[in-house]
Amino acid sequence: MSQNSDAVLARLNRLHPKIIDLSLGRVESLLAAIGHPERQLPPVVHVAGTNGKGSVLAMLRGMLEESGRAVHVYTSPHLARFHERIRLAGELISEPELLALLEECEAANGEAPITFFEVTTAAAFLAFARRPADILLLEVGLGGRLDATNVIARPELTLITPISMDHMQYLGDSLEKIAREKAGILKSGVPAIIGLQPPEALQAIQEKAQEVGAPLIIQGRDFEVERQGNEILFRQSSGETRWPLPGLLGPHQVQNAGLALAAAQKLDSFLPDPAFVGQGLRKANWPARLQHLSAGTLPDTLPQGWELWLDGGHNAAAGQALACALKDWPESAETKPLDLVYGMLNSKTAAAFLDPLSPLVRQLRAVEIPGEPNSLSANEAAHHARACGFQAAPAASLSQALQDLVHCSAQPGRILICGSLYLAGEVLRQNEGERV
Structure with a gap:
């Protein structure tokens, strides 16, 4: 009898008694069993934070795709269908491909305990490794340090959006503790774009960056962004540039656009023409955000x-x-x-x-x-x-x-x-x- 991906997803959801159980051991074992796809990915932009992750990724995706780049994207949770989580070179993953990948990971994992997010992240890495692309935009599921996405040894760039109190039962009961968990994605020598943060969160991020040797580009210190009429003014020590307003509504999206613009500067080899950066901002789309x-x-x-x-x-x-x-x-x-x-x-x-x-x-x-x-x-x-x-x-x-x-x-x-x-x-x- 044939089955669809929903049936496999429902079965995978029962492999571990806890929906969320932050750890890297289980996913690392599964990735080893399926040939380490996380080592065969295109350059990765790894994004953590509490608010704005999806919006920043949507703007970056818009910029890169306007520039003609093939872009993989991994986000969570999905809204209407699981397939939304895995975008392969511009298109949502197809049902036959998703089903085959889930069955492959299920067979490799056997009856070993593993959370739903861990096994589906492994399936996503398989998809990203097997389909050529220029870059992968990778969103953290929860936290950062022990999140299943944090198996990338050396991403191209990391990014931490504004941090606030959320998921305290998993990440800690203070902004400092939550920020240290999210700063777990920082890697030695890999530039990190840091959004506006409460002082205690920023201090925790800076301490972690010093521990691992990650250079930081901090909003409010190294760059600023503000709306002026129907434009965005992006200001840094080297000068000012003006950009169109993002397609996403709200003053907070101007701040998210600043993070995307700062990231775009670090990704200049992927974005050689500034015109495409502006077009990508204007065309950015992210469901359920106003x-x-x-x-x-x-x-x-x-x-x-x-x-x-x-x-x-x-x-x-x-x-x-x-x-x-x-x-x-x-x-x-x-x-x-x-x-x-x-x-x-x-x-x-x-x-x-x-x-x-x-x-x-x-x-x-x-x-x-x-x-x-x-x-x-x-x-x-x-x-x-x-x-x-x-x-x-x-x-x-x-x-x-x-x-x-x-x-x-x-x-x-x-x-x-x-x-x-x-x-x-x-x-x-x-x-x-x-x-x-």
Whole structure:
């Protein structure tokens, strides 16, 4: 009987009792069994951090692909389909290729304990090793030091985006501890681009860099970026350059663009023409980052004049960045009130995410994330929202939440669905008309 990749992924998910168990031993054993594909990769840009990793990678991918480069990309988690995690020379991995790689890794691993992320990362490395490309953009799954991606002996470049409190149960209960884990990707002699950091996080990164001998290029010290009108001003000791605004919305994306531009300078052999750098910034696309859902099943249910937006932010720093972006919303923000639909995992602090948004929102509907056992219930999520000052009520489903907001509103508004990448993925699956 034939099977598909979903069946193999479900089986692999049962090989280890813990979903997350940070270690390199298990994945190193599997990589040895399948011929060490991690040693046969194109030049690697390895990216860690708490917020902005995907956006920075999307901008770098845009720059490199505009320059005609074949680019592999590894990101996680996926939104609608697992295949989104593995992009081979510009295209998402095909179902037949994914299935074959997963079965190969499953057979090589046998019954040995291994986490889902570890075995699927091994499969991704096999794919990247076997398909020619000019460069691989590699996102850390969680942390850095013991993450399954941290088996690359000498990447071309490393990059650490802004660090904030998240995944404390795995990485530590302070910014210093979290930063030391993420700084585990730094390698001797490999340049590292460091985004804006809280002082204690930056100190931990600098201490680790000194330990291993990694030269740092630090935002706020070695380069700065700011928006001026419809351009980005990128400033460093050698001078200033101007670039188009990124295709991704929000003031925080200007800061992410600064990291991408700093990385582009270190990748100048891959990016010989500055024109392609600007084009790549402008064309960058990353789903569920203030994404306008303009077509599909869900927006089609809304009356004329309403808009539907989606964002996957889910921690305190993301809530603050989202609030800043909403204040800077394009077009007729002042004439369209903002309503929220949100759901969150019970491992997150709802108040930390919601508090910055409270003054900007007319009303809110809370939902349970479908199919996610660790989701807050709609009632629990609504309770947290009311405690933050929202006019909030639970809703039985996404569609019911949308209907309730429309029914209770005297004028059309913008509805933003937010609070979880898992919820964002469910929205994209339900919406159908939007391609990830």
